[in-house]
Amino acid sequence: MSRARFQTFDDPSHREGATRIAALREAMRRAGIDGFVVPRADEHQSEYVPANAERLAWLTGFTGSAGTAVILADEAALVVDGxxxxxxxAQVDTTILTPVQLAETSVEAWIGEHLRQGAVLGYDPWLHTAEGVAKLEKAAAKAGxxxxxxxxxxxxxxWADRPAAPxxxxxxxxxxxxxDSVEAKLRRIREALGRGGCDALVISDPHNLAWAFNLRGSDVAHTPLALGYAVxxxxxxxxxxxxxxxxDPALREALSPSADIAGRADFDAALAALAAGASRIRLxxxxxxSALATLVxxxxxRIDPGPDPITLMKAVKNAGEIAGSRAAHHRDGIAVTRFLAWLSRQAPGGRLTEIAAVEALEDFRGETGLLRDISFPTISGSGPNGAIVHYRVTRDTDRTIGEGELFLVDSGAQYADGTTDITRTVAIGTPTEEMRDRFTxxxxGHVAIARAMFPKGTTGAQIDSFARAPLWQAxxxxxxxxxxxxxxxxxxxEGPQRIAKTGTTALSPGMILSNEPGYYRAGAYGIRIENLVLVEERAIPGGDRPMLGFETLTLAPYDASLIDLSLLDEAEIAWxxxxxxxxxxxxxxxxxxxxxAWLEAVTQPLRRMKDADA
Incomplete structure (x- = not known):
């Protein structure tokens, strides 16, 4: 098979962290500040940022998609979530940078406790929202x-060799x-502005810009975004x-009835001119x-801070987007199933590494002829590496997938008609009883979400516990x-919809979400099972209120060898x-x-497979 085209396996080394942080401290001294906040962010608060905005990774070696470093003159912290x-x-030099768990101490709490009285904490106003700046200000004030x-x-x-802008x-x-056409989308946006009493909307989220103007770009990895702004x-x-x-000239022609296109360099002046003549601008x-609010x-x-109305519009997929997603998942299911069958032949006997598995999976997707990119760096974790929730294999961490281990592979693809995300956990050889118990x-929990029916207006927070209850019982x-x-x-x-304790947005028909509970035993193994689901209306005979449920979009088998039938009820087995x-x-x-033939064998009714193995 050919080598992977989109995945890379080089890891920014923390070995240079001490030198780089020392250089930053000298630059802070020259700038007259006593500390500096380094978020993992670009000026759009994107999840995937262009190479020239990977400041946190360059400075510290940490490559996660979320985190914030606070560098003071004599100490430093990296705050990350669970x-x-x-x-x-594992990635940073802990002799100069202290990892801090967000669940225990927030960025602001750490600042309040460690910033000395009278100090000046610097921040880049293009990398923080106004709300974020207010939190920093409050934290600093607490420290005097x-x-x-x-x-x-x-x-x-x-950063001497900082990459150029994309x-x-x-x-x-x-x-x-x-x-939907651009004209139809702009009409909906303007109606929302009218209801909110705003004169204009500044689109700062490139995802919303792409959706509103029916365009796609290539400025960042894994997500087809064109960076910039719109008004x-x-x-x-x-x-x-x-x-x-x-x-593309075709894009200019398509947008000519609705919008003008200019360069990013013209934006600040154009926004200032708009602010001078508009009484209320939604940001x-x-x-x-924060820099945008200051500019206006x-x-x-006058800034009207609040949610961009496009975010919720974009979350509810229309008929064309839903049809495309179903087609993409069918295509992706073929590729993933081919990979799982291949894995079942190659992994036993210790003949396969984590990187080799990543490359093979990407090759299977590439053979569809329609793969645009992977939708995120593939998580390919064997044994203890599977217990690292967002593990990213590098040439330094690559290990052979061993007999008797669990292998967790979380991956996704970008096709022009849809985005996919799927996780499967498989046993290499014979799993232990504990592995089977935890997997089941x-x-x-995964099946409970898939089968859930709930009234309109239900939020993700209200159904999150469905997935956790079987684990809580143990x-x-x-x-x-x-x-x-x-x-x-x-x-x-994509937000704002999510199934989580913090999921406060009501789920609506047309929203696509992941269904991915897991369990992780540090130093031993990780388990996660993920399908994508589509919120849809459900008619329940005898019911007296509108109800919703989920259509499962993802198509690929589970590993039946990890299922303990004694823990499942008849309805779960039937599903x-x-x-x-x-x-x-x-x-x-x-x-x-x-x-x-492999798929036919591994998708037989569970009781039939159990009887055959007996």
Missing amino acids: RYTLQAP ASISPVAENPVDAV AGAVVAHPLELAG VPRTGRAALYLTSSAI DSATGA EQAGG RVLK GLDFDHGTGHGVGAFLSVH IDSYHARVRQALSADLDGETR
Whole structure:
């Protein structure tokens, strides 16, 4: 097979962390600040940031998708959430940088406790929202200190080989896949502005820009984004200000009736001019940089902070996007099933490494002929590496998938018609009874979400415990959400919908989310089972209120060797058997003979397989 095209396995080394942090401290001294905050962020608060915005990874060696370093003159901390409990200490030089768990101490709490009285804490106003700056200010005040925005980021000042800004191609997204025209979307946006009493909307989230203007870009890895901004006035023409100048002429022509396109360099002046003549401008509180609010206010405008109305519009997929997602999942299911069959032949006997598995899976997806990118770096964790929730294999950490171990592979693809995300955990050889118990409890929670029916207005927080209950009964749990929203050839992690303790958005028909409970035993193994699901209306005979449920989009078998039937009730067994029958029926005609025979064997009714093994 050919080598993977999208995945890389080099890890920024923490061995240079001491030198780089020392250089940053010298730059801080020259700038007259006593500390500096380094978030894992770009000016759009994106999950995946361009190479020139990977400041946290360059400075510390930590490559997680979320985290914040606070560098003071004589101490430093890296605050991360529960996903990175094991990863952060492994990647950074802990002699100069202390990993701190967010569940125990927030960034602001650490600042309040460690910043000395009278000190000045610096921050880059393009990398923090106004709300974030307010929190920093409150934390510094608690310590008797102050904060100050910097005109030049001191990390950039010492990053000698910092990559150039991205300039990827920006193209039109076909109407049959987008599902709605730009004109129709702008009309909905303007109606929302009218209801909110706003004169204009500043689009600071590139995902929302891509959705509203039916375009896709290539400025960051794994998500087809064009970086930049847009302004949508309640009356008049919209305008886009894109970082890249590589704009397809077909896109310019498609947008010409609705919007003007200019360069990112023109945006600040255009926003100031708008602020001078507009009384109220909506700025997304989640992605709008503090610098934008300052720019508007200095020009005489009034900021209306709040959610970008596009975010919720984008979360509810239209008929074209849903049809595309189903097609993408069928295609992806073929590739993943081919991989799982291949894995069953190659892994036993210690003949396969984590990196080799990643490369093979990407090759199977590539053979569809329609793969645009992977939707995130593949998590390929064997044995103890599987217990690291967001583990990313590197050439330093790569290990052979051993006999008697569990192998967890969490991966996804970007196709023009949809975004996928799937996790399967498989036993290599014979699993232990503990492994089977834990896997089956995770599977019970996964099935509980898949089978859930709930009234309209229900939030993700209200059903999150469905996935955890079987683990709670054994005194177990997992430290991540049960599900995140997923875009339509956009971000694999999309808000505001989520199934989690913090999931406060009501689930609506058309939303796509992941269903991925897990269990992780540090130093031993990890288990996660993930399908994507679509919220849909459900008619319940005799019911007296509108109800919702989930359609499972993902198509790939579970590892039946890890299922303890004694822990499942009849309804759960029936659901799993029905799902496996659906997978078999949907995929078999598109598989080669060897894979088809394997799929036929592993998707037989669970009791039949148990009897055959007895």
